[in-house]
Every structure is written in C-alpha cells, then in structure tokens.
Amino acid sequence: MGDQKSIQPFLLLLLMLMLLNRLSQLWAFPFSPSLDLDVTPRTTIFHKGMLSSNGFTGSSQNYSTLLLEEETGRLYVGGRGALYALNTSNISTSANLTIDWNASPEQKKQCLNKGRNNQTECHNHIRFLQRFNETHLYVCGTNAFRPLCVYIDAERFNFSSGFEEGRDRCPYDPAKGFTGLLIDGEMFTASQYEFRSSPDIRRNFPFPTLRTEEAPTRWLLEADFVGSVLLKESINSSIGDDDKIYFFFTERSQEQVAYPSQTKVSRVARVCKNDWGGQRTLQRKWTTFLKARMVCSVPEYELHLNVLRDVFVLQGRDVQSSIFYGVFGLEWKNIKASAICQYAFSDVRRVFEGPYMEVQDSKWREYTGKVPEPRPGSCITDVHRSQGINSSRDLPDSVLTFARRHPLMAKQVHPVDLRPLMFKRSVNYVKIAVHKEPALDENLYTVLFLGTDEGWLHKAVEVDGETHIIEELQIFAKPQPIESMVTSAVQRSIYIGSHSGVIQVPMSACQRYTSCYDCVFARDPFCGWDGRVCVEISSRPQRSNLTQDISRGTRGCKENPGNVIHRRRAVMSGDDVLLQCELRSNLATPRWTLNGKELQGYGLSTGYRVGTDGLLIIGARTQQGGSYRCFAVENGVSVLVYLYTVKVHTDPYFPVEPTDSTEPTTISSPVVFSTASPTEQPLPSPPAPLPPGANFQTYRHMEAIYISLVAVLGGLCLVLTVVLLYVSFCTRRESRSRKFSHQNLHVLGSSDRKRSSHLELKTISSHCNGRQGRRSISVPTFGDFNDSFLQIIPGDDQMSPAKTPPPAPPLPNPPPLPNMDYANGLSATLPSVLRKMNGNSYVLLRQADPEGMSPLYHSFTEELNRILEQRKHTQLDMHPDESSI
DSSP: OHHHHHHHHHHHHHHHHHHHHHHHHHHHGGGSTTOTTBOOOSEEEOGGGOOSOEEEOOSOOOOOEEEEETTTTEEEEEOBSEEEEEESSOTTSTTOEEEEOOOOHHHHHHHHHTTOOTTTTSSOBEEEEEEOSSSEEEEEEOTTTSOEEEEEETTTTEEOSOOEEOTTTSOSSTTSOEEEEEETTEEEEEEOOSTTOOOEEEEEESSSOBBOOOSSSOSOSSOEEEEEEEEOTTTTOTTOOOOEEEEEEEEEOOSOOSOTTOOEEEEEEEEETTOOOOSSTTTTBOSSOEEEEEOOEETTTTEEOOEEEEEEEEOOSSGGGOEEEEEEEOSOTTOOEEEEEEEEHHHHHHHHTSOBEEEETTEEEEOOSOOOSSOTTOOOOHHHHHTTOOSGGGSOHHHHHHHHHOOBBSSOBOOGGGSOSEEEETOOEEEEEEEEEEOTTSOEEEEEEEEETTSEEEEEEEETTEEEEEEEEEOOSSOOOEEEEEEETTTTEEEEEESSOEEEEESOOGGGOOSHHHHHHHTOTTEEEOSSSEEEGGGOSOOTTOBOOTTTSOOSOOOOOEEEEEEEEEEETTOEEEEEOOOSOTTOEEEEEETTEEOOOOBTTTTEEEOSSEEEESSOOGGGOEEEEEEEEETTEEEEEEEEEEEEEOOTTOOOOOOOSEEEEEEOOSSOOOOOOTTOOOOOOOOOOOOTTHHHHHHHHHHHHHHHHHHHHHHHHHHHHHHHHHHHHHHHHHHTTSOOOOOOOOOTTOTTSOOOOEEEEEEEETTOOOSTTOOOEEOOOOTTOTTEEEEEEEEOTTOOTTSOOOOOOOOSSOOOOOOEEOTTSOEEOOOTTEEEETTTEEEEOOOOOTTSOOGGGSOHHHHHHHHHHHHTTOOOOSOGGGSOO
16 A cells, blocks of 8 residues: 555656656647758858958947948947947948047946946946937937937037937936937937836927827837837828838737737837827827737747847838838747748738727727727828818817727738748847848849847848848857847948947858859859859959859859869778768758769668768778768759778788878869868878888887786786675675666766766777777877777766776666757767767767677776787877778
C-alpha cells in the first residue's frame, strides 16, 4: 500500500511532464522550419569584414534622433546631452560641428530626488529635431525630466533664442514612444508627455492647442507611438479635401479579440490638419480623430504579430498610390520573431469610411444605427462648405457627440495580399528604411533595410511578392539595438544610430562578389557583372555588357573554365580525413563527387559524413582515394569550389612526396569556379625532404625515445594498477550494503541538463595506429593541440581530487550523440568521433570498438597498454600537409 502511495506522485509528475512537452510542441509549431515565409540571409558579413563604412562617435551617447538634409549635405544628430552636424559624404570628417546641451546640475539633482536613474534618465535626451524654416531648426530634449525646447541657427549651428517650456511637446521619460512633425509652422506630436499623464496626440502651436479625449470614452489606452506622416490630400483634390496626418502606434486592446493571451493591438489613427476643435462640444479636442486596427498575421499557422515596432512611408504620386511598411513583433519578450507587412493607404481610407464601433454593455461592438450627417471624423470639403460649414467649429453638436463616442472603426486594415511580405524567426527587427532602385531589366525594385535589436542590418529585395535577403551585416562589434536609421539616395548611403555612435554604410558593396555567379546569385539590384568584376550599375553609363538576374538569380554567366584551389591529402589506411569545403552562401548546399561520380549517401556504413564545412572520410580505404570535387549548389546551379587529390597508403613507412599544399589549377569544366573562402588560411608549405640516410638515423632516435617512454609509463602503470585494485576491493565491499545505480554521461558545460557525471579529456597522439576501430583524423591544427586528438574518460562528479575515482560500471549501449543542425538547412548526425570547434576545426572523440563495447568503459590500465603498444609501430611524420594530423 505504501509503495502505491509513493508511486502516485511519480505518475502525476510524469503526466504533467508529458502534457508540458505536448504544449511546447504545439507552441513551437508556428516556428517550425516548414514555415516557408522564414527567409535566410544569403551571406553573413561580420563587423571586421565591413567595406567602405564610416563611423562617428562624439562625447555623448544614445544617438537616437537623425535629420537628413540632402540639399545642404548635412546629417543632424541628436544624442544624449549634445547635437551634431555631420558631413553626409563622410561622417568621419573632422569638420563636424557640435553643440553641447546638458541638463544643469540642479536639474539632475531634482531628477534624482524623484527616484529617476542617474545613468539613463537624468540627462538631456534629444527627442525632437526638425527643420522649422529656411534658417532655423527646432529641437526639444527631456532635460532630466523637465523638457525644454530651443531654436538653432542652422547655418552657424548654435542656439539662436532662449529656452522654451517643453512639457507639452516632448516626453519626460526618454524611453517613452514619441513621434512629431513640424508642418507649416505647426507642431504635431504624440506621446505620453508628463510623468503620470495618459498618452495623447496634440497640436502644440499655434493656438488653440488640441488633444485627444479621455471621457466618457478614452480614445487612447496606454499607446506607444512609433511614427507619423503627413499626406497632402488637398493637392489636386477634386472635392477640396484637407491634408491628413497619420499616427502609428501599439496600445492595449479595448475590443474583444480572438486570442485572450494577446493584450495589445497595432493601430493607425488619423486627424485632419485644419481641425480646430468644436465650438461647444469637443472644445480644444480633435473632431476628426479616428483609429483602426492593423493586422499582420500568418494565416496558415494562425500566428498573429500584434506589436508595431516601426513604420516607413513610401509616398507615391498621390495618396492612392502611397504605401507604408510596418515592422511587427510578438508581445512576449522571451520569443523573437518579426514580420514585415505592406499596406496601401487606399485600404486605410476605405476602413475609415466604413462602419464604427460602439461600447454596448461594456463591450465594443459594431454600430448598426444611423450615422449623422455630415459624416463624423471627415475633413471639411467643398460639400461641407456648400452647407455653410467652413471649419470644425461649425459642425453640429450631434455630429461632434457621435465622433466623441465612436473613435474606433469596425473594419481592420489588412496587408497587401493578406499576408506578410517577409517573416523571420529568432530576430527582432526594430527599424526599417525603404529604397526604390531600378535594375537592368528596367523594373523598379523595392529594397528593404532592416535593423535588429542586436546591431545587425539586413538588406532585402522584394521580387514578385516575395522577399530575398541579400546579406546581413554586423554594424556594431558589440550587440546593441539600432535606434535610428535614414537613407540617402544622393550619397547612396545608410546612416545608422545606436547607443555608441553613428555608422555610415553604403547601400551596396558590389566588390564583395568575386565571380560572375556570386554576383548573379546575390540578386542585388545595385550590382552587375561586367565580365571581370562586379560593379555598381549606376556607376556605368554604358550597361550593355553588364549581367544581372534579379528574378531568378541564375542566368547570364558564361560557362568558361576557371581557377579552383587544388589541395592534396596523403593519409594512412584506417584514418579519418576531413576535406574542407566552406560555402560563402548560406543558401548553397554542398555536393561531392569522387572521380567524377557523385557520392550517394552519407553515414558510418558508407564511410562518409558531410557537413557545411566539408566531407569526412571515415576509416580511409584504398578505394576511397582519388579526385574529390566539392560543388556549391545554389538556385539549381552547381559551381566547383574545391578539388582534392587523396592518396590512401597502407604502408606506415610510406615515403612522402614533396608537393605544394595549395596549388591553383586551371580546369576545363562546364561551370564557373569560385575561389576559396576568405576566412580560410593557406596551408603551410612542407619542409624540404631529408637527405638519404637521414630517415634511418631519425627512426633510431625515435626508437630510443619510445623505449624510454615505455619504461617510464610501464612503471606508472604498475603503480596505478595497485591503486585501482585497492579501490576496486573497497568498492565491492561498499556495494554489498547498497544497490549501485547507473548514471548517464553528460558533457560538461551543458546548462540545460542535470550534471550527474564528469568527463575527463586526455590528449593522445593521433599517429597511434592500433587495433581495428581506433580512429585518427586529419584536420588543420589549432592552438597547442598539434598532432593530437581528445579522448573522453568517465569520472564521478562528486569525487574530490584527492580521492581515486572508482572504475565506471559497464553499460550495454553507450548513449547516442545528439543531432547537429546546420545553418544551411542540412540536418545530419555527425559520427561519434567528431565535434565542431571554433566554426572550422574538429576535435576527435573515440568511437566504439567493433565488438560493441565502448572504450569509455575500459580500465585505465588496459587503455594505457594499448597506447604503448600502438606507439611502438608509429613514426612521426615530417610533412603535415600530406599526413594524418
């Protein structure tokens, strides 16, 4: 009975674990690799590989506000406690101008007394920086939780007036979302201004100022603003329409949503520029405020991204042709995912002309009653003027009362094609900029520049409704969010601001592509192949000889013979050898051939294993020697990248032929070859051959060394054998009083597994050619581990260093190694002899003997005896490139 009671909690725990595992599988389902919208960047460029970039770092931090003026050639930057005027052609030049604008010591002290953070909040963060007129800029800063604004002489770049109170124009908190516009001398802003105020959209000047309503229906609920834009609908308007200002934000949901776990929704709101408020109702309040929900979801998986992080508006010839792009993410901080959705302003207008929502029984429902005339929320047009309504102050109270209670629209704004333009897992996009670029096919392509929360920039191109990420660039060496970003069509540059500085990056770096296929595979609208190098198309007035294929990325390259890196490998029979083949493109997959025939199947039984870094020949046999070729397959085209000549020797004393380690060879082939990866270092040249008779003398010296080593190690074995026998005797006595439980082996450093045992690593010579089943591997040497591999010896985690560890209990089958996932989409289980290190090298772990017993469970004495026996028949190889290292 007692046993049953003790078993019940265990069964309950087991059921709970099974349920949690099932829920985790369901939750991870939308993020599975089968999601075809998830886009992989073609190439990855780290910070040290950046080309033609310029940087600026001043005395301040948090370069979060940028104002680009193409006409004057200046980039105005607002940081923490300073303003800068940079040269757009090169922001690193010493001719840059600076204005120091720090909060006073008294104001910083008051900020501290309010409980604010002295490291982040009690400073003057520039939040608003725009052109006021032809001669002046207007700037506002948080000023340590007491905002101030000031005019700046743009030509001399200095303060031209006294400071103005800014609490109604700039937020107190530098972390609060904020957006603002200066239009014809009128200032429109949106934020949570004061410390305990509600979010608000305001017109700050001229008088009268306007703001949103809070009662009886609150128009904004914990809104976090990310952007705003003016659309001039009055230009060439046939109905005398007014210009409109659109605001984009995320707020707490007011209406009932299908997913209760999501508490936020993305919105777009609209007000009319010439709204002056009501005469009696809605005095000094907007009479034209309307808002609607924006939807960005993956319908196949019911994945809804409900947080708007940034927007970019691409204005067309008129409002109907204008579109905007939104960067969306998930509400939960511990899950990274981003989507880019594209919207048409014509769809937004259609939603604002549709039905309203109304609060009924404390819930928002679609309003089905009569709508008063003129339509609430509409701007003044010629129709209104014909009725004697020349401004919002002339609107009837019935219209204003309806507008006060019905700010929300019933219909939702859906993206173009009802799906995201791009979806990316494990990445949080925080900033976006969009550029239109003409290509050789005379089409105008949309190029997206996406900044992440870790300081990376993704460059993508939209092709037939799909997105191709051309490259990802590590802008900053230390991970930090990209806080601001603008593009210059004149300078062909992107300016990126973050916590540490401002970086100027060219829109294209065509010289990075070193072959025709590399240039064409990139599908970069900026770049084309001229027969010798990849060049920027805009720099060539004559473009008839350029090659480019944006739609498919396969056509245009002639099938000429090219150069390929030829390497030679000479290995002992039974050794493992790694043939490296690093692919520059993340979208390419490797294809290997031996003597012109494609290798079929990779596994322990076939004698081969393939990975993104190369091909592993397991236990080399004579028939596995020959000519190996590695092809990079991308967009259905195979391009040769490496050629290896492998010789397998059975004689342990085979003579080594002196050959070059890396030999460029011209090969006639119906493909174009690409050169080796720039990160790969050339192998060292082999030493000169020894004179006749030197080999024999060397062998005698080596034999003497081995005999001495055997004598020393033999004595050590005798001592250790006595110790092991004593420990074994003590262990058997102790086992009579308790049961011995087997423990699984766990690799040290794994934070997500229970550490039940300990693994000791021992360096053994890789030249030990012992009994069948022992493997050595030919890899590039690294660190101080030349000519060596690692052996795992089990030990006890709880045993102190002063005590002798007991022998490990025998297990019938060793635990399998986990699968390894590759960045190129390949998934293969590496053999138990292989572990990845530093991206390019491998460490060899012992394989199981053919009898089925893993060497992990042999005693130390037996293992040491085998090592001594192996070393009797092993010689040192004087030619590292030709031997098994």
